Amino acid sequence: MLKVLILFGGVSTEHEVSCVSASNVCKNIDKEKFEYIKLGITKKGVWWVYNGSEDKMADGSWEYDTENLVPAVVSPCSAHHGIMVLNKATKTYEIIRVDVAFPVLHGKNGEDGTMQGLMKLAGIPCVGCDTYSSAVSMHKCAAKIIAETVGVRTTPFVRLRKCERDTAVDAVKSLKLPIFVKPVNGGSSVGITKVKSLDALEEALDVAFETDDLVIIEEGVVGKEIEVAVLGKDDVLASVCGEIVAGAEFYDYENKYKDDTAEYYIPARLDDVVAQTVRKNAVEVYKALDCKGFSRVDFFVTESGDVLFNEINTIPGFTAISMYPKLMAECGIPYSELITRLIMAEAE
Ligand SMILES: Nc1ncnc2c1ncn2[C@@H]1O[C@H](COP(=O)(O)OP(=O)(O)O)[C@@H](O)[C@H]1O
Ligand SMILES: [Mg+2]
Incomplete structure (x- = not known):
């Protein structure tokens, strides 16, 4: 049986979402094919193997479930090919070999190439994008360019x-209002503000710079929000299009979760030709960013049918209600099989 290391939590503004996503992965992983170890990272950056329930992972109480927490780290030594876990009785660290790592981490310190780099050093095959493609996809400017x-x-x-902040009004002169101010390396809409008047720019910058030292300021698009789930490496599968109609001014954190x-x-409620263009563009972007494993590629489609790439998520939300698994299910790949495919694509 393959041993899978499921990483969850993380030092990220999307910590809570990761806990829910990972809990769902654990509940749905094929237990006849895989054994799994849950390695949780607290918001402060403390690492534990967690032997407790998947419900406690989801609601965040896992990190207080002390009798089920064991200190552990991923060993960067590739000869170990796994994790070092404290044996509480002997007070020594034991090495547990793992076959594949599945980082179910969203945002910074997980989806941005950092964890992928550690896995590369550790010699552990890792589900999803590699270090480069994770980092460049996470970077909203680089991905767009x-x-x-x-x-x-x-x-x-x-x-x-951040150091150019006093030039902000001049910098946005070329953009039509409303504009969106976002941290370049962010997610789950954390730190994003829709700015309708330049009077509100300073406050929006304060919020965005809390998350990142680099912000992207974009012209607001009026149109449909469309998402495509992409799966694979050499043979890439693009799902049908999904559509989101935000229940707020935009699809913000409250609205998402x-x-x-x-x-x-x-x-999505799109004309067939436009839907095909979105799917084709999703694959183009995925390949151009050297993605593998999976990603969700997000677009806007304007009233006149223009297709504009917004962003890519290399570890998309994986909760039971998330768009990625729903889109794959629509293509005939149920959640559990999706997990199997993602792991088996990396298994040596
Ligand atoms: N240029 C834009 N025009 C219109 N809406 C936008 C624009 N950029 C972002 N939004 C809104 O903000 C939400 C979050 O922005 P996004 O770039 O997807 O960041 P995140 O990585 O946090 O999900 C989008 O889902 C959309 O509702
Ligand atoms: Mg988004």
Whole structure:
């Protein structure tokens, strides 16, 4: 049986979402094919093997479930090919070999190439994108620039470093209001503000710079929000399009995870030709960013049918209600089989 290391939590603004995603992966992983170890990382960056229940992972109480927590780390030594776990009786660390790691981590310190780099050093095959493609995909400016090189359009944007802050009003002069101010390396809408008047720019920058030293400021797009689930490496599968209708001013954190006001349409309410263009662009972006494993590629489609790339998520939300697994299910790949495919794509 293959031994899978499931990483969850993380030092990230998307910590809580990761716990829910990972809990669902554990509940649905094929237990006849895989054994799994849950390695949780607290928001402060403390690592534990967690032997308790998957419900406690989801609601965040796992990190207080002390009798089920064992200190552990991933060993960067590739001869170990696994984790070092404290034996509480002998007070020594034991090495447990693992076959594959599945980082079910969202955002910083997990989806941005850092964990992928550690796995590379450790010699442990890792589900999803490698270090480079994770980092470049997470970087909202870099991902857009690369998308444009393969003919995929994006909305006009500028970038602003924290040290250039006093030039902000000048920097956004070329953009039509409303504009969106976002941390470049962020997720789950944390740190994002829709700015309708330049009077609100300073506050939006304060919020975005809390998450990152680099912000992207984009022209707001009026249109449908469309997401495509992409799976694979050499043979790439693009799902049908999914559509999100935000229940708020935009698809913000509350709207994504807390209230129940967003609406979802699978398949998206798009003309067939436009839907094909979105799917084709999703694959183009995925390949241009050297992605493998899986990613969700997000677009806007305007009233006149223009398709604009917004962002890519290399470890998309994996909760029971998340778009990625729903889109794959629509393509005939149920959640459990999806997990198997992702792991088996990396198994040596
Ligand atoms: N340029 C834009 N025009 C219109 N809406 C936008 C724009 N950028 C972001 N949004 C809204 O903000 C949400 C979050 O932005 P996104 O770039 O997807 O960041 P995150 O990585 O946090 O999900 C989007 O789902 C959308 O509702
Ligand atoms: Mg998004």
